[in-house]
Amino acid sequence: MAVATKVTNPARLPEATVSRLPIYLRALLEAGDEHVVTMSSDVLAARAGVNAAQVRKDLSHLGSYGTRGVGYDVALLTQQISRQLGLTHEHNVAIVGVGNLGHALGNYRGFASRGFRVVAAFDNDPAKVGELVGEVVVRPLAELEEVVRSQSVTVALIATPAQGAQEVVDRLVGAGVTSILNFAPVVLSVPPQVTLRKVDLAIELQILGYYGLQAMLAESH
């Protein structure tokens, strides 16, 4: 009934599509660097490591940015995906927990490239306060709310031990953070309007362990 607006329609994308858009974007940026002007779904699929039909279906959700018989304009598609992902906006990031991982995150190149900027780091160990991680000075956890608010932090990376993590998350959310990436080996809860994703090395290894075992068993008939 309702006539859907077409190109400017901010319709929700399927989750699976959202999770692949950054892969397409990376492939397109690399292609752009190589001065590739146009790309078919076949080629993009090969570069992204997925099926060509999947690429077309995913991209069709963004609108109609391809040309039949030709392919997709690399520059145009790059721009459309960037816009959808909100990479045109700036995201201020805080790192909580400055152990080995926190340091690695702070020094990671690839934030700045696409609109993410680390503006604060926190740790509850007084010995670490004052250290430099990436380009910011480590502050005590007590200053978390104040800094999150004053620096307009919307994204947080949790690199604390498991035990303190839920409390940290509650405080971050209370101070206005809306997106959280959790590296701590613990299940965290957030209110529904906050997005929480996790990166868990131990879990990934155990999954690899399962398939490794299956391969061994298959090998020995």
Place this chain on the structure above:
Amino acid sequence: MAVATKVTNPARLPEATVSRLPIYLRALLEAGDEHVVTMSSDVLAARAGVNAAQVRKDLSHLGSYGTRGVGYDVALLTQQISRQLGLTHEHNVAIVGVGNLGHALGNYRGFASRGFRVVAAFDNDPAKVGELVGEVVVRPLAELEEVVRSQSVTVALIATPAQGAQEVVDRLVGAGVTSILNFAPVVLSVPPQVTLRKVDLAIELQILGYYGLQAMLAESH
């Protein structure tokens, strides 16, 4: 037609189930530490952050290890999941690429706990060769095949820059590695008998960016 053997049947588990077993396992280990003897699917679900029906369906794939009217025996279920995940086997791990991330991986506690042991680290920067990462000495990439074979490495963590990664993977696979966890921001190819999983910070951030943007748009009607 074929009569399926029951408990000892090493049937393939659904992928989605495999990816949740490590979460259940962690919850069960924590419960064990708290001297919890028995757990219902409701409680386990709450601790794992999933739906109770999901827990029961997942666990039903392992066999029938619950007691109706009571719940699951924590010790028994812990043991069954560990066995399924191959955690009773030892997995020798190599880290390739010893930058910030490689160091963080090398120092990560949580390998040893469940059958994974870092036995080698490699880097092609001569300045890094000889450094200590975790408990192993960094070796030059030239020694990769020799060490993978002599140390029976089956699992590799790729923490190199994007450009060298595919070549490293090819060499690892050639030398007998069967499971790879890729941290480099690039799409890698492996033969079908090798399991490849990826952890990609830039992609995770961009996904967060999408949902963060959606939340902002929703907020302003």
Place this chain on the structure above:
DNA sequence: CCATGTGAAAGCGTTCACAGCG
């Protein structure tokens, strides 16, 4: 009586196959 284990239903995601358009 209570919680498991499981068919059945509903929901998503992927892949196919081809109509349609440049």
Place this chain on the structure above:
DNA sequence: CGCTGTGAACGCTTTCACATGG
């Protein structure tokens, strides 16, 4: 003619609802 965009088919995952059994 070639490649996109898409309806339809298929398969996997989640959730429901309840029969089953300790």
